[in-house]
Amino acid sequence: MDSDEQLHWKINIKKWGCELGFVAIGFTSAEPVDGLDQLLQARIDRGLATPFEGKEVKQRIDPKAGWQDCQTITALAYPLPYTLPPQEGEGVIARSAVGEDYHRVLRQTLNRLVDIMRTNGWPGNLRWQVDTGPLVERAFAVRAGIGWIGRNQQLIIPGYGSFVVLALLLLDREIASDRSISDQCGVCQSCVEVCPAHIIGKEPFASKDCVSYLTQSKETLSPEECKRLGTGIFGCDSCQDVCPHNQKRLKEEQTDLSPFSHRRGVDLLETLNLSKREFQERFQVTAAGWRGKAVLQRNAYLAMQNVQDCRLKPWLSEHKKDKSIPPIISSYL
Secondary structure, three states: OOHHHHHHHHHHHHHHHHHOOOOEEEEEEOOOOOOHHHHHHHHHHOOOOOOOOOOOHHHHHOHHHHOOOOOEEEEEEEEOOOEEOOOOOOEEEOHHHOOOOHHHHHHHHHHHHHHHHHHOOOOOOEEEEOOOOOOOHHHHHHHOOOOEEOOOOOEEEOOOEOOEEEEEEEEOOOOOOOOOOOOOOOOOOHHHHHOOOOOOOOOOOOHHHOHHHHOOOOOOOOHHHHHHHOOEEEOOOHHHHOOHHHHHHHHHHHHOOOOOOEEOEEOHHHHHOOOHHHHHHHOOOOOOHHHOHHHHHHHHHHHHHHOOOOOHHHHHHHHHHOOOOOHHHHOOO
16 A cells, blocks of 8 residues: 555544544554564563463564465454442452453444455455553554553553553554654652552563452462452452543543443352353353353452451351352362
């Protein structure tokens, strides 16, 4: 495509994307991300990466490793829904895991964008990924100029913050890249100070020690890790809640207490006692559903221990008597 046609598609893809609800869209080349291979390999070599992270580094940094025809990466950020805060003593679900599973929402929205592009004569092929693909979405989003990586490892979008989920749209046509923006964290240490795991600000980032990962891990947690969970049931927003760049969004969330907002709080005993049907109705449709019922029950048990919930002792007595304690909890007795 010549420069005029590139500009035409850039303007329109951004316009159509914004109309579909994306809060930031940018373009970058399909070249590998400089220096990211060394960082990823260092995390792998030092045992700091989670099992969810791919070990084939080239696949994670080079779009052409997965699709040779790729010429351009479009990075898109979609907002997480507004939520209602948890009540005292409730278990906490991160914003990314309330409401309809964001993977499904993003795939549907990307499909609509692709349909619009094709209806308007997009001349090439395309592919996309939402979170579970091999490419490191945050790295390409930074290079596409939609934000920067904060100390807390989150992509922060100027004027909006970090409560977004990311997608990449891969194109086999060249579109001029957008300019990246500089880091705007400055001297702020808010996320460093509040991190339950005390891992922010240290390099390489120990993602396997992050509370968000621990709430999803099926491995037996150490006593220190159990305490670190606090009342976390799935995910962790601690470092994002204190970020200055999220305060505008948080104020809007606190003043828009719509009955349709999703609650981040869950009753600990109800979560511990989840039946298969209750799990399917309450969690299966969310981004927490993929990990299964047992992990959520374990986290509810540990949270009840952490807050010394008076309902835990009778629960233990009853379930020890009839030998119905879930296996995932047995190792914590």
